[in-house]
Amino acid sequence: MTDKLRTGNPIWVYYRNQDEAYNIQPPKLLQGYYGESYHIEIPRFPRHQFMSASDNLEGQFDDQARQIYLYYRNANWQSNEAATNYLIASKPIQLYDRPQGLPIDNQLPDDIIFECFRKVITTDRHHWYQVTAERWLEFDPESMQLLDDNPYTDHVEPTTETDFDDQMQILSLNQASAHIDFIPDHQVPCYDYVYGKELYQLTHGTEITLLRQLTDTNGVNWYETSKHEYINALYVTINS
Structure with a gap:
């Protein structure tokens, strides 16, 4: 029953690209x-396909505050998953700003x-690997080879954290x-x-304190937290 003497808690609706972690449009307040x-309607956006919602899209206003996320994927991406491979090529390599990008x-x-961090398969069956925060390459089976381990590890891996620091900015x-x-x-x-070695996992939204930013020779950024854990900078936003 509607009670027009009081309002229910508002609902924020977010329209999120789940693969690249950005809002497709500003959130809407209901x-x-x-x-x-x-x-809640599911809008269509150019170059995006709807994937899922974080909560029911129908209901009633009540005392509960809600944030509902509508998740989208790039329309030309078939899959997106973490990668743990290494890659070596027998000919010069061109990097791109994103899969099928510039x-x-x-x-x-x-x-x-x-070192590969993510793998995207596009709808035309091309395989793309993310090798730094904003650098991707397209896999060419004729000139590239995927490896489970870095073949030069025995020669270049530092023996202590201090040695590793010497190779970092x-x-x-x-x-x-x-x-x-x-x-x-x-x-x-x-x-x-x-x-x-992986220690544990932190949930989206967890507050952390950063001590240092470390950038390796491939341009990959990492953060060291006050608890001396290390997190890929792709998954961290510094509070404004």
Whole structure:
């Protein structure tokens, strides 16, 4: 029963690209009287396909505050998953700003070892690997090889964290306040060191304090927290 003497708690609706972690459009605020029904439409967006919703799209305004996320995927992406491979090529490599995106930087010489963080398969069955925060390459089976381990590990892996630090560009962050920024109700791994052993996982929205930013020779950024855990910078946003 609708009670027009009072309003229910508002509902925020977010339209989120689940793969690249950005809002497709500004969130929408729904308001209504206590007990009044609401219905959330699923809009269509160019170059996006709807995937799922975090909660029911119909209900009644009540005392509960809600945030409802509508998740979308790039229309030309078939799948997106974490990758743990290494990749080496027998010919120069062109990097791109995103799968099926624009070429960036000059071509890199062959025989460079890349660590892969994500794999995207597009609807035309091309495979793309993310090798730094904003760099992707298209897999060519004729000139590229995927490896389970870095073949040069025995030669280049530092023996101590101090040795590893010597190979990093390090920026002090003076205990900057930040939070895990991924997908609601999902988690990201924390490591004992850069490319180290996984310690545990932190949930989206968890508040953390940052001590340092570390950038490796491939341009991948990591954060060291006040608890001396290490998190890929892709999943962290510094609070404004």
